Amino acid sequence: MIVGIIGGGASGMAAALSAAENENVQVVLFERQARLGRKLLATGNGRCNLSNRHLQVSCNYHGDQPEFAAPALEKYDVEETLQWFENLGLCTVAEESGRIYPFSDQANSVLDVLRFALQKPNIQVLTGFEVTKIRSNNPGFTVESSDESYVCDKLIIACGGLAGTKLGGSMSGYKLLMKLGHHCTKLRPTLVQLQSDWPHCASLKGVRAECHVAIFRNEELYASSRGEIQFTEHGLSGPVIFEVSRDVCREKGKWICRLNLLPDMQVSDKILPMLQKKRETNLAAEDLFTGILHNRLGRVVVREAGISLHAPIRQLEDWELEKACRTALELSVPLTEPMGMDSAQVTAGGIVTGEFDPETMESRIVPGLYACGEVLDIDGDCGGFNLQWAWSSGRCAGAHAGKE
Ligand SMILES: Cc1cc2nc3c(=O)[nH]c(=O)nc-3n(C[C@H](O)[C@H](O)[C@H](O)COP(=O)(O)OP(=O)(O)OC[C@H]3O[C@@H](n4cnc5c(N)ncnc54)[C@H](O)[C@@H]3O)c2cc1C
Numbered sequence: 001m002i003v004g005i006i007g008g009g010a011s012g013m014a015a016a017l018s019a020a021e022n023e024n025v026q027v028v029l030f031e032r033q034a035r036l037g038r039k040l041l042a043t044g045n046g047r048c049n050l051s052n053r054h055l056q057v058s059c060n061y062h063g064d065q066p067e068f069a070a071p072a073l074e075k076y077d078v079e080e081t082l083q084w085f086e087n088l089g090l091c092t093v094a095e096e097s098g099r100i101y102p103f104s105d106q107a108n109s110v111l112d113v114l115r116f117a118l119q120k121p122n123i124q125v126l127t128g129f130e131v132t133k134i135r136s137n138n139p140g141f142t143v144e145s146s147d148e149s150y151v152c153d154k155l156i157i158a159c160g161g162l163a164g165t166k167l168g169g170s171m172s173g174y175k176l177l178m179k180l181g182h183h184c185t186k187l188r189p190t191l192v193q194l195q196s197d198w199p200h201c202a203s204l205k206g207v208r209a210e211c212h213v214a215i216f217r218n219e220e221l222y223a224s225s226r227g228e229i230q231f232t233e234h235g236l237s238g239p240v241i242f243e244v245s246r247d248v249c250r251e252k253g254k255w256i257c258r259l260n261l262l263p264d265m266q267v268s269d270k271i272l273p274m275l276q277k278k279r280e281t282n283l284a285a286e287d288l289f290t291g292i293l294h295n296r297l298g299r300v301v302v303r304e305a306g307i308s309l310h311a312p313i314r315q316l317e318d319w320e321l322e323k324a325c326r327t328a329l330e331l332s333v334p335l336t337e338p339m340g341m342d343s344a345q346v347t348a349g350g351i352v353t354g355e356f357d358p359e360t361m362e363s364r365i366v367p368g369l370y371a372c373g374e375v376l377d378i379d380g381d382c383g384g385f386n387l388q389w390a391w392s393s394g395r396c397a398g399a400h401a402g403k404e
Contacts, residue, residue, distance in 0.1 A: 001024060001025050001026070001153045001154070001402075001404055002025075002026045002027075002028060002151070002152040002153050002154075003019045003025055003026070003027050003028070003152060003153065003154045003155070003156065003398075003401045003402055004027075004028050004030065004141065004143050004150060004152030004154070004155045004156070005019070005027065005028070005029045005030065005155075005156045005158055005398075006030050006131045006134075006143065006155070006156070006157050006158060006159055006173070006176070007030070007031065007157065007158035007159040007160055007173065007373070007375075008029050008030070008031030008033075008036035008037065008125065008127065008158075009031075009036075009037060009038075009039055009040065009158065009159075009160050009168070009373065009390070010037065010039075010040055010373065010387055010390035010391065010394065011158040011160070011372040011373030011374070011389075011390035011391070011393055011394030011397075012029060012031070012156070012158030012159075012372075012373070012394065013029070013036060013037060013114045013115075013118060013394070014114075014372075014390065014391045014394030014395045014398065015156050015158055015370075015372055015394040015395065015397045015398035015401070016029045016118060016123055016398060017088075017114070017117055017118065017123075017395075017398065018394070018395040018396075018397075018398025018399045018402060019156075019398035019399070019401050019402030020120055020122050020123045020398075020402070021399070021402065022402040022403070022404070023122060024404065025122060025402045025404075026122050026124070027122060027123045027124065027402075028124045028126065028150055028152060029118070029123065029124070029125045029126065030126050030129045030131050030143065030145075030150075031125070031126065031127045031128075031129065032128070032129060032130035032131070032168075032172070033127065033128070033168055034127055034128055035127060036111070036114075036115060036118075036125065036127065037111040037114065037115070038167055038168050039160065039164055039167040039168055039169070040107060040110060040111050040387075041107050041108055041111060042107070042164070042167050043107055043387065044099075044101060044107060044384075046106070046107050047101050047102070047105050047106065047107060048101060048102060048106075048107035048109075048110045048387070049099045049100065049101055049383065049384040049387070050085070050092070050100055050101065050102070050110055050384055050387045050388070050391075051078050051081055051082070051092075051100040051384045051385075051387060051388040051391070052078070052098045052099055052100060052383045052384035052385055052388065053078060053094045053098040053099075053100060054097075054098035055073070055077075055078050055098075055385060055388060057069055057070045057073050057074070059381075060380050060381045060383075060385045061073075061378055061379070061380050061381075061385065061389070062246060062348065062378070062379050062380070062381075063185075063348075063349070063350070063353060063376075063377040063378045063379060064185055064352070064353070064354075064377055065353045065354060065377070066378065067358075068353035068354075068356070068358045068376075068377075068378060069358070069378045069389060069392075069393070070358065071358045071359045071396070072358065072361065072389075072392040072393045072395075072396040073388065073389065073392045075392070075396060076391065076392035076395045076396060077392075078100075078388065081388065081391050081392065082100070084391075084395070085110075085113065088113040088114065088116075088117050089113045089116070090102055090103075090109060090110060090113045091103035091104070097383070098383065098384075099383050099384050100384055129145050129148070130145050130146070130172075131143050131144065131145060131172070131176065132144060132145055132146060133176075133179075134155065134176055134179070134180060136180060136366055136369075137151070139153065139367070139368060140152065140153050140368065141153075141154075141155045141368070141369070143155065153368065154368045154369075154370065154401040154402075155368065155369050155370070155401075156361075156370040156371070156372060156397045156398065156401050157173050157176060157177055157369070157370070157371040157372075157375060158173075158371070158372050158373050158375070158394060158397070159172050159173025159174075159176065159373075159375050160173060160373055160374045160375060161173075161187070161346065161347030161350060161373075161374035161375060162174075162187055162341050162347045163189055163190075163191075163192075163341050163344040163345055163346050163347040163374070164341075164342070164344065164345060165341055165342040166342055169341065169342075169347070173351075173371075173375035174187070174350070174351060174375060177351050177371060177375065178351075180363075180365070180366050180369060181365045181366060182351050182352065182355050182363070182365060182371075183351070183352045183355065184349070184350065184351055184352065184377075185349040185350060185351075185352060185377050186349050187341075187347050187348070187349040187350065188250075188338075188347070188348050188349055189245075189338055189339065189340060189341045189343070189344030189346075189347065189348070190242075190245055190246040190338075190344060190345075190346050190347070190348040190379055191242040191245060191246075191344060191345035191346045191382050191386075192242065192245045192338045192339050192340075192343055192344035192345065193232055193234060193235055193236065193237040193241065193245070193338070193339045193343055194235050194236050194237075194241055194244075194245055194248060194249065194257070194335050194336075194337075194338055194339075195234045195235040195335070195336045195337050195338065195339060196234070196235035196236060196257075196333050196334055196335055196336060197334060197336055198235075198333050198334055200300045200303075200304075201231060201232070201233060201234060201235055202233055203296060203300070204231035204296055204297060204300060205231060205232060205233045206230070206231065206232075207230070207231045207294050207296050207297050208228055208229070208230045208231075208238070208294075209228070209229055209231075209259070209261055209293070209294060209297060210227070210228055210263065211226070211227075211228075211229055211240075211259045211260055211261055211263060212224070212225075212226050212259070212260035212263040213225050213226070213227070213229060213240045213241070213244075213257060213258075213259060213260075214257070214258045214260075215244055215248055215255065215256070215257050215258075215335070216255070216256045216257075216258065217251065217253045217254070217255055218253045218254050219254075219256075222244075222248070222255075223243075223244045223247075223248070225240045225243055225244065226240070226263065227239050227240035227243075228240065229241055229259065231297075234339065235333075235335065235336075235339075236257060236333060236335075239382050239383070241257075242345070242382040243381060243382055245338050246348055246379070248335060248338070249335055249336065249337045249338055254334075255334070255335040255336075256332050256333070256334055256335065257332070257333045257334075257335055258330045258331065258332050258333075259330070259331045259332075259333065260328075260329050260330060260331075261293055261297065261301070261328045261329070261331060262292075262293075262325075262328050262329055267325050267328075267329060268325075271292065271325055271328075272321060272322065272325055274291075274292065275288060275289075275313075275321045275324065275325070276318070276321060278313045279313055279314045279316065280314070281313060281314070282312065282314070283312075283313050284309065284310050284311065284312060284313065285302050285307045285308060285309055285310070285311040285312075285313055285316065286298075286299050286302060286309040286310070287313070288301075288302050288307075288313060288316075288321075288324060289301055289302065289324075289328070293328065300331075301324060301327050301328045301331060302324060304327050304331060304332075305320070305323045305324040305326075305327040306323070307320055307323075307324060345382075345386070346374065346379050346380070346386050347374055347379065348379045349377055349379075350374065350375055350376050350377035350378065350379075351371060351375055351376050351377060352377060353376055353377050353378065356370075356371060356376065359396075360396065360397070360400040361393055361396050361397035361400065362397075362400060362401075368401075370397040370400065370401050371397070372390070372393035372394045372396065372397040372398075373389070373390045373393055373394060374386065374389075374390065376393070378393075
């Protein structure tokens with residue numbers, strides 16, 4: 001029996017290894033790029049956050065039917081996945097936050113162990129092969145590129161989503177599945193930076209700060225979280241921003257992100273006296289927060305508090321220092337919209353999950369056809385949950401497609 005798999009990313013490689021556990025199965029893995037797993041190398045800032053110890057299916061996954069993800073994530077759960085990786089020769093380590101990384105801290109370790117494992121007599125890897133058309137032969141399929149075609153008995157679509165277009169994200173998987181009778185929900189970028197028209201973005205580019213973040217829509221609290229944010233040329237980034245990016249700015253309204261730059265600090269007992277003490281110096285207001293905040297961020301807080309950067313600190317009144325502290329506690333950054341698909345890590349939306357069996361990943365419309373990973377309408381939170389979905393759904397699809 002021949003199992004064809006379209007897409008040599010995280011879920012496609014996992015599916016190939018699972019299907020090939022049956023030695024009577026010949027697996028053909030089609031990948032349009034020159035190498036397997038290109039996106040995987042870019043994950044986790046090159047460290048590959050491959051899973052998360054605190055995974056809870058009911059909390060960490062989204063889509064029109066997030067419960068679709070449960071059977072695969074429960075059968076191939078985090079423990080089982082780590083054991084699977086260990087059997088492939090990968091050592092992993094979990095951070096306190098629950099995020100799991102390769103012990104080497106290098107994403108290429110994850111890709112390497114997968115690539116080595118794929119070197120099996122019953123797995124054929126065809127890179128540079130872009131599937132442009134699938135013909136359903138009922139039973140079986142013909143998979144075509146612009147100049148070649150292959151016949152297989154079962155077929156797994158593991159083409160990923162549209163996010164990360166520079167790393168290979170494309171519409172391909174959605175289009176192939178839709179041509180076979182499947183439907184797609186609205187696609188939108190998630191785990192993505194939020195844009196702002198705040199005039200200080202450019203000057204703060206690259207600055208990171210540990211904050212409490214509260215997002216308001218029309219002055220009503222919409223979401224809040226605690227963690228690191230990063231200022232970018234276009235707005236705000238960082239894990240906390242990614243967490244909320246799925247839904248923020250989707251509805252019309254005035255969206256504001258309020259940053260508490262001094263979380264857990266005793267502002268009136270500690271910070272304010274520190275600022276008051278600076279009145280004994282000849283410093284200008286641009287140095288009011290020097291030693292407390294990132295210098296560039298401190299200067300923005302001073303300006304937002306309405307204080308001239310050149311004003312001598314010794315001339316500042318108590319109310320002005322109090323205002324500067326208040327500004328640091330609730331620095332308001334207006335939000336306009338999320339960045340686009342090319343900057344996003346993940347696609348929210350995808351092929352309608354109700355059209356697949358969650359226990360097997362097999363299509364309810366075309367027997368012998370399977371799908372896994374990001375192409376389906378499942379997306380996870382930031383923190384390793386998307387790759388865990390790719391491993392679990394890929395292995396589930398591979399195991400069932402590989403059954404005779
Ligand atoms: C910058 C970045 C960082 C990320 N970091 C993390 C992280 O740390 N942790 C985490 O959990 N998630 C992370 N993600 C998300 C995660 O990488 C994806 O959710 C995951 O890779 C999806 O797996 P997949 O197999 O469905 O798709 P992909 O890994 O995208 O693989 C799909 C493959 O199919 C190929 N393909 C597509 N169409 C065709 C075709 N027609 N013919 C042949 N081949 C085709 C593509 O070239 C690609 O190689 C990150 C994403 C990005 C962009």
